[in-house]
Amino acid sequence: MxxxxxxxxxxxxxxxxxxxxxxxxxxxxxxxxxxxxxxxxxxxxxxxxxxxxxxxxxxxxxxxxxxxxxxxxxxxxxxxxxxxxxxxxxxxxxxxxxxxxxxxxxxxxxxxxxxxxxxxxxxxxxxxxxxxxxxxxxxxxxxxxxxxxxxxxxxxxxxxxxxxxxxxxxxxxxxxxxxxxxxxxxxxxxxxxxxxxxxxxxxxxxxxxxxxxxxxxxxxxxxxxxxxxxxxxxxxxxxxxxxxxxxxxxxxxxxxxxxxxxxxxxxxxxxxxxxxxxxxxxxxxxxxxxxxxxxxxxGLHLMEAPESARSVVRTPRVRDDGEPSVHELAGDLRFVESERVLRGLEAEPEGDGVVVLDLHRVHRVHDVARRMLLEGVRRLRIDGHEVRLVDPDGLLPDPDVDVSEPGDDTPRDGYVPQVFDSLDEALAASGG
The missing domain is CATH 3.40.710.10 (DD-peptidase/beta-lactamase superfamily)
Known part of the structure; x- marks a missing residue:
């Protein structure tokens, strides 16, 4: 990507x-x-x-x-x-x-x-x-x-x-x-x-x-x-x-x-x-x-502090060829954490492989992090990937909605990633 x-x-x-x-x-x-x-x-x-x-x-x-x-x-x-x-x-x-x-x-x-x-x-x-x-x-x-x-x-x-x-x-x-x-x-x-x-x-x-x-x-x-x-x-x-x-x-x-x-x-x-x-x-x-x-x-202002001191970790799942690539996130997502996620997504080669973003351990997604993750989803799709989201709490808005401008509900090239309540469901649906 x-x-x-x-x-x-x-x-x-x-x-x-x-x-x-x-x-x-x-x-x-x-x-x-x-x-x-x-x-x-x-x-x-x-x-x-x-x-x-x-x-x-x-x-x-x-x-x-x-x-x-x-x-x-x-x-x-x-x-x-x-x-x-x-x-x-x-x-x-x-x-x-x-x-x-x-x-x-x-x-x-x-x-x-x-x-x-x-x-x-x-x-x-x-x-x-x-x-x-x-x-x-x-x-x-x-x-x-x-x-x-x-x-x-x-x-x-x-x-x-x-x-x-x-x-x-x-x-x-x-x-x-x-x-x-x-x-x-x-x-x-x-x-x-x-x-x-x-x-x-x-x-x-x-x-x-x-x-x-x-x-x-x-x-x-x-x-x-x-x-x-x-x-x-x-x-x-x-x-x-x-x-x-x-x-x-x-x-x-x-x-x-x-x-x-x-x-x-x-x-x-x-x-x-x-x-x-x-x-x-x-x-x-x-x-x-x-x-x-x-x-x-x-959201870089020093006085714009996060609501809590939760730590954020990204733990990649290593899988065999042909199996879904899983990116697991946890805690509060701000700019720094989302930049690290995007850097991991950059390593995904072009192709039709399945990429899973697992947000079930995420507590909060700040606005800048939301925009960055949705842009990552869009670019993965452009590269040919099928993207699946594990987002049981609905922390991200519908990923087929363009959030680059307030009030803009233009579909993102007609692609709507499926949203799942658990990682097991996402893997099963994608053949994992």
Missing amino acids: KAPMNDYLTELLDICGEDDGAVADYIPELAQADPDRLAVAIATLDGQVYSAGDADVEFSIQSISKPFTYALAITDLGLEGVLERIDVEPSGDAFNEISLEPSTGRPRNPMINAGAIAAHALVEGGDAPKRFERILELYSRLAGRELSVDEGVFESELDTADRNMAIAYMLKTVGTLEDDPADVVRGYTRQCAVSVTVEDLARMAATLAANGMSPDGTRVLEPAVTRQVLSVMATCGMYDAAGDWLTTVGIPAKSGVAGGLIGVLPGQVGIAVFSPRLDQHGNSSRGVRVFERLSADM
Whole structure:
């Protein structure tokens, strides 16, 4: 069966592809970016990545680097040590605002430039080059490949780094920064010039979503570190639009002026969007719309909690050739669980074999899961399969009804799968 996720993401980009905003023009190299680039990627915790659009185009990570360097600073110095130098309060200011606490001289939070420059300086390394080497190594581990610096972006940004240099000297003056301000700004600028794709960012976000665990089971960051980073991303990651973002989208996020935008849904997925045109807050304008639509379509808002803590398991039944293929589901079905089911259905070869979806242990099917499962049924039918549903509680609507638009009762190519009360009945009817 052909995977529906990539098709959905392609349609999503078409819907959210209105052209507005402007590229960042205060950095000459970024001003030359193609404003029409648009890409999205979703990475699951076990390493599956879905993408659409200009997913292979590289761009500079910019401020999306901030949460990851903050994580490394906490790893090196401990949370208390970092909090002595950098606060975690939303500033309500633009990303490059000179914003310090009057009483302590601490930057308001690590997501604005003042806090990010201070966080960069707290990473251990012995000297500036070794410090950056450790930062790049972390980014590469999170992305699952070796990343590099776009030297053109680095030089261009360093040539226009007067404001960041002023922030660094101010931090030095109040005692927050101990190292040479010029060295720190040079390293911070290099950090922002690391080249990534939207798929790299989705993988990096997914590792945060997995409590710091990479898809291969390697621990990259400690759970306490990821919790701190995600908390600050939720309240401060979108600058002076953070409050509006958290209430409407409800996903911890971080943006960058090259047009990148990541979101982390703890325990579920990492998401990234790339579109260079920025809104008045310095966030990708189309990227924001893509996230708004994803959150609404897939029920990803953090405050949209499930009714219970039931676990969901998919236990495939292995059968001999010619016998029905059985996919058993249990618990509450949301986006993440249904994505795993669809991935299992993708392995079904084309042909006239019988596929049974057993929902008799399912307690609840969320709207996004219902749409995904019905799309899976439709695509199995297109491949030639006979699909049988074990759905004694009627959790799915009639599968011959198109639920893509409210009120649309157009039959799905005349095919109506049979619904059974038990797995035994479904197998018997199909000759199993």
